[in-house]
Amino acid sequence: MAFPPEEYPAACRDMLIEYSEHVQRLGQILFTLLSEALGLNPAHLTDMGCMDGHFFLCHYYPACPEPNRTIGHGKHCDPDFLTILLQDHIGGLQVLHEDQWIDVHPQEGALIVNIGDLFQLISNDKFKSVEHRVLAKSEGPRISLACFFTTHFQPSNKLYGPIKELLSADSPPLYKETLTKDYLNSFCYLGLDNDSPLDLLRL
Ligand SMILES: O=C(O)CCC(=O)C(=O)O
Numbered sequence: 001m002a003f004p005p006e007e008y009p010a011a012c013r014d015m016l017i018e019y020s021e022h023v024q025r026l027g028q029i030l031f032t033l034l035s036e037a038l039g040l041n042p043a044h045l046t047d048m049g050c051m052d053g054h055f056f057l058c059h060y061y062p063a064c065p066e067p068n069r070t071i072g073h074g075k076h077c078d079p080d081f082l083t084i085l086l087q088d089h090i091g092g093l094q095v096l097h098e099d100q101w102i103d104v105h106p107q108e109g110a111l112i113v114n115i116g117d118l119f120q121l122i123s124n125d126k127f128k129s130v131e132h133r134v135l136a137k138s139e140g141p142r143i144s145l146a147c148f149f150t151t152h153f154q155p156s157n158k159l160y161g162p163i164k165e166l167l168s169a170d171s172p173p174l175y176k177e178t179l180t181k182d183y184l185n186s187f188c189y190l191g192l193d194n195d196s197p198l199d200l201l202r203l
């Protein structure tokens with residue numbers, strides 16, 4: 001976790017620390033599988049530092065009296081390597097697939113795993129980050145907990161660009177290198193419902 005335990009709210013501190021340990025273990029499995037899926041050594045993504053840090057965003061969406069006039073959470077791709085998301089039973093999360101918004105129906109006990117922009121960048125587009133949003137709902141409140149694997153809150157001078165082993169004459173690098181914290185800054189600068197910060201790094 002990126003912050004010392006005292007900085008977490010006392011009401012959920014122990015739970016969050018325990019959950020963080022579980023998510024770290026799951027992240028390890030996922031990054032191993034994703035390394036293999038890219039034809040790399042199983043430890044490649046871990047060795048690159050993809051899981052050197054993670055942090056949580058805890059979302060609280062109040063019930064909305066006029067859900068058609070607003071949105072819960074605007075369209076975006078996550079500015080990290082990988083996100084593990086826990087949503088409750090209310091629903092409203094949608095992913096954009098072939099220009100259509102598709103509902104991600106809540107399923108008890110299920111976690112949602114999203115590829116983030118930094119993973120799209122290092123995989124040189126072999127994996128694509130997913131655009132998603134959350135609709136406002138008249139039922140609620142809705143609560144979700146997103147865990148982002150990235151190091152942008154930690155001091156790190158590591159530059160991330162397309163993984164060299166994935167490049168060839170037929171597959172030249174598609175992106176410039178970036179620091180994780182610079183990538184987050186671009187994401188925050190552009191805001192939600194806007195162009196992707198990946199476009200700023202495209203060669
Ligand atoms: O609340 C959700 O289900 C999604 C939240 C989200 O997309 C995010 O925190 O990046």
Ligand SMILES: [Fe+2]
Nearest residue numbers: 076077078132
């Ligand atoms: Fe997101």
